[in-house]
Amino acid sequence: MLMYMDRQTLPSVATRITREFQLSQEQYGNIEMTFGYAFAVGAFTFGVMADKWSVRWLYPALLMAWSAMGFCTGLVESYSGLLVCRTLLGFFESGHWPCALKTTQRLLSREQRTMGNSVLQSGASFGAIITPLIMNWMLAGRTEPGLWRQPFLVIGSFGVLWLIAWFMLLRKSDFEAAPMPQGAPELQASLSDSASSAGEGSFWRVVVSRRFLVLVVIVACINTCWQIIRAWLPKFLQEGRGYGESEALYFNSLYYIATDIGCLGAGAASLWLVKRGLSVHGSRALVYGCCAVLTALTAIAAFLPKGWLLLAMLWVVGAGALGLFPCYYSFTQELSTRHQGKVTGLLGLVAWVVSSPFQKLFGRLVDRTGSFDMGIALAGWLPLMAFVFLWLFWDRRDKGQNRGTET
Numbered sequence: 001m002l003m004y005m006d007r008q009t010l011p012s013v014a015t016r017i018t019r020e021f022q023l024s025q026e027q028y029g030n031i032e033m034t035f036g037y038a039f040a041v042g043a044f045t046f047g048v049m050a051d052k053w054s055v056r057w058l059y060p061a062l063l064m065a066w067s068a069m070g071f072c073t074g075l076v077e078s079y080s081g082l083l084v085c086r087t088l089l090g091f092f093e094s095g096h097w098p099c100a101l102k103t104t105q106r107l108l109s110r111e112q113r114t115m116g117n118s119v120l121q122s123g124a125s126f127g128a129i130i131t132p133l134i135m136n137w138m139l140a141g142r143t144e145p146g147l148w149r150q151p152f153l154v155i156g157s158f159g160v161l162w163l164i165a166w167f168m169l170l171r172k173s174d175f176e177a178a179p180m181p182q183g184a185p186e187l188q189a190s191l192s193d194s195a196s197s198a199g200e201g202s203f204w205r206v207v208v209s210r211r212f213l214v215l216v217v218i219v220a221c222i223n224t225c226w227q228i229i230r231a232w233l234p235k236f237l238q239e240g241r242g243y244g245e246s247e248a249l250y251f252n253s254l255y256y257i258a259t260d261i262g263c264l265g266a267g268a269a270s271l272w273l274v275k276r277g278l279s280v281h282g283s284r285a286l287v288y289g290c291c292a293v294l295t296a297l298t299a300i301a302a303f304l305p306k307g308w309l310l311l312a313m314l315w316v317v318g319a320g321a322l323g324l325f326p327c328y329y330s331f332t333q334e335l336s337t338r339h340q341g342k343v344t345g346l347l348g349l350v351a352w353v354v355s356s357p358f359q360k361l362f363g364r365l366v367d368r369t370g371s372f373d374m375g376i377a378l379a380g381w382l383p384l385m386a387f388v389f390l391w392l393f394w395d396r397r398d399k400g401q402n403r404g405t406e407t
Contacts, residue, residue, distance in 0.1 A: 002063065002162055003093050004127030005134075005155050006070035010086065011234050012135045012249060013148040020145055021079050025235075029363025031083055032231045035090035036356025040349040042094030047345015050098035051338075059099045060166050063159050066092035071156025074149040090352075097348055098341040105333045105340050111274045113333055114284055117326040118267025125260030125322060128230075131155070132249035141246055203339045207346070210395045215331055216350050221386035222324045223351035224358055225295060228379040229321060231359060232372060233314075240372040241306040251311060255318045262319030266291060267326050281334075285390060288327040292387045294320025298380025302373045317380060324383050 010017070010031070018028050049058055069089040076082045100120055108116040135151050206212055233255065237248040266287050273283035294316055301313035335343050362375045 001123040001127035001130075002067070002159055003096050004124040005131045005158065006066055006089060007093065008128050008131045008230070008252075009070065009135070009151055009155055010073070011231055012132050012252065013139075013151070014235055015238050015245065016148045017082070020148075021082070023079060025363040025366040026360060027079065027363070028235075029360040031086050032227070032359035033356045034083055034087045036227065036352040036359065038087045038090035039094040040352035040356065042091040043097070043348025043352065044342070044345040046095030047098040047341045047343070047348065050095070050102055050341030050345070054172075055099040055102060056170065056172060058095065060163050062092050062095035062099070064163060067156050067159030069156075071153055074152030074156065094345075094348060094352075098344045101329060101333065101344045102340050104329075105337065110280050110330075110334075111271065114270040114287075114326050114330040115267035117329040118264050121263045121322065121325050121329070122260050125256045125263055128256035129253045129260065132252040136246055136249040139245070203336070203342055206336045206339055206343060209335070210393060211331070211335060212343075212347075214390055214393050215328070215335075215347055217389045218328055218331070218386040219347050219351040220354040221382035222321075222328060224355035225379045225382045226321050226325075227355050228358060228362055228375065229298075229317070232362060232376070236372040236376060241310065243306065251314075254311075255314060258315040258318040259322035262291065262294075262321070262323035263326060265319070266323035270327070270330075281394070284327045284330055285387075285394070288324055288383075288390065289387045291320040291323035291327070292383040295324065295380045296320075296384045299377045301380075302377035321380075321383075 014028060017023070018025075046058070046062065066089050069085050069092060073082065073085040073089070076085055101117075104113060104116045104120055134155065138151050138154070139147060234248050234252060237243040237251060238245060243251070269290075270283045270287045273286065274280055278286070297313055297317050297320070301310060301317055304310040304313060332343055332347060333340065358379075365375050366372055
């Protein structure tokens with residue numbers, strides 16, 4: 001939640017900032033691009049650290065660092081200062097996923113993980129839901145220069161509250177890998193299957209496996225789609241369709257409510273399908289495919305005029321777009337237990353290295369054409385392309401693909 005609050009503060013006031021600093025759309029794209037490149041570097045760096053160090057200390061250190069960068073964004077006086085703060089924000093935020101996914105992998109069985117990862121991912125939606133509401137309340141339709149700085153200072157300070165709760169509620173023993181909890185044979189079997197299927201002794205064996213290569217394609221496609229829509233949706237609504245700032249902020253909250261519904265719905269659907277006899281992998285693949293079809297509806301939404309039909313279509317797209325991620329996270333947890341942090345980090349590096357240049361290219365396309373439509377339309381088709389790759393090339397040979405009741 002906090003990660004997305006710090007991340008979404010900028011898109012919520014992007015129109016104000018580009019006007020005040022007299023930025024082109026491509027320059028705004030540069031800010032998102034450097035954020036992504038820094039996220040890529042940090043993803044693998046902190047993934048390695050998460051496998052070596054206790055997340056009890058690593059996680060709060062990273063959260064306080066990115067909160068500080070969010071706070072400092074409200075103090076910048078130039079485009080270069082904005083660029084530096086957003087770059088460092090991306091670098092420190094990247095450590096969230098290696099820490100979080102090590103936790104859900106350790107605590108949940110295979111059939112439970114997609115639902116567990118849905119709950120985890122839903123925090124991002126909740127942060128994105130409440131951020132526009134906070135922004136709208138603080139800005140209140142006022143237009144004086146510099147007013148956009150206040151939300152960065154307030155939201156950046158929230159991390160301190162999380163830090164206090166973290167150390168009050170959690171103990172050192174909560175993060176110990178062994179012994180396994182008593183009375184959890186399904187969890188023991190789950191981890192055993194993951195280990196045997198991926199070759200626990202060697203990270204290299206994981207990286208060169210067919211499943212890992214499939215996941216490279218999936219994460220590159222779904223992250224590019226998600227980040228393009230996340231970064232440009234407020235501008236699309238305000239500058240591309242003529243909505244006011246307040247209207248766009250309220251719809252942004254509705255959009256992320258839809259993403260949360262899609263995220264939790266994907267996890268629940270996967271769990272329901274497993275209980276009715278579909279294989280664990282089959283359930284995830286089917287849910288992923290359905291979400292990819294919904295996301296591809298950008299091809300229609302991007303060319304609709306201002307009105308309720310456009311907003312409804314974007315709502316459906318949002319539900320599909322975030323529903324993809326719990327499935328993807330669960331696929332990654334099939335590769336390795338011992339190397340989960342590095343797997344998550346390396347795939348995160350790939351995701352952001354691939355997606356980040358598209359932010360600059362998107363801005364350049366808007367500058368040249370004067371329209372956001374084509375870029376939004378194309379972005380939504382990427383997850384469907386990845387689904388075809390998943391269906392054709394995922395390796396189903398090991399026993400980890402047995403039905404969930406056998407796990």
